[in-house]
Amino acid sequence: MSRFSFLGWPVVRQFGSGDPLGRGEAVTSPKTRVISPRTSTADRVVQSVCPYCAVGCGQRVFVKDEKVVQIEGDPDSPISRGRLCPKGSASEQLVNAPGRQTKVLYRAPHAKDWQQLDLESAIEMVADRFLEARRNNWQQNDEHGRPLRRTMGIAGLGGATLDNEENYLIKKLFTAAGAIQLENQARI
Template structure:
């Protein structure tokens, strides 16, 4: 039996519709409708707080609506903001999955660290990493800090550290990071959206 592409699409569409309607499969269409209703109930203002944000994946700046559970203070849903002038409620595949940046059980909780001149990796927790990063920033800043330039003008800067922002940060996080970097004297502050 020879079958062309158009007939194949017709057959698979008919088969999928038949399977979805068969009660033995639980009436998949009805199951999806119930799931949507339950989801809408979970996003009710009684259980969540809705705030606006900006997608962090690229420099387009699509608007997001983020629902946060009032009890756990964790994001439970992220969707496009229909009132935003850039995306008008639509999101690309990355933006639609942006909740996984914070609410993902598969994210690692431990990190690998290799001491200087060692050939072995060790598992370390996040507290160790934060303290080590802070120590190294302070050391680099202290070693490269300039109070005055060659003309004798007060500059209070460090030329030994640079900051390159991330596409995985929203506007608020970029503002906080930029403020912190400027407060410790960084001159070279950049963001991937400008590069």
């Protein structure tokens, strides 16, 4: 263990080094002097948009060896001007989390275990069920003969991890299919 010395105190280093405001060398620890930021070792920087809400804050995604190493606010963004909320600041974890699912999983009714499906089979399964629910629950007219042209068998819940354009297209799809029960998590 090293001996205690008053000369190691930051305030003493401030005045002894000519840094009386403590904004430079006097307050830099030996550990800080030898480390470098993850952003300095990145192979490339990609501009992106935060996926969490509909605000559309700009992000700078730092990539090294085709892996995201850091995400920061984009100072060139007219929306966020380089700032991110706590969720946006932590969005690197969305990409690199060890528990992130990268395969389609399906659990059949009354089954205990999940099974992997290929993406094409899963999309076909969802499309078939969507069309069947629409067909089985279609309401052309009400009891007085007035046109309804809707289905109560389909509902949509949008999420804030999609941007405005994606939510707009999903709303158009569901409306064109006759669904009237549409909501978005950002509004709830």
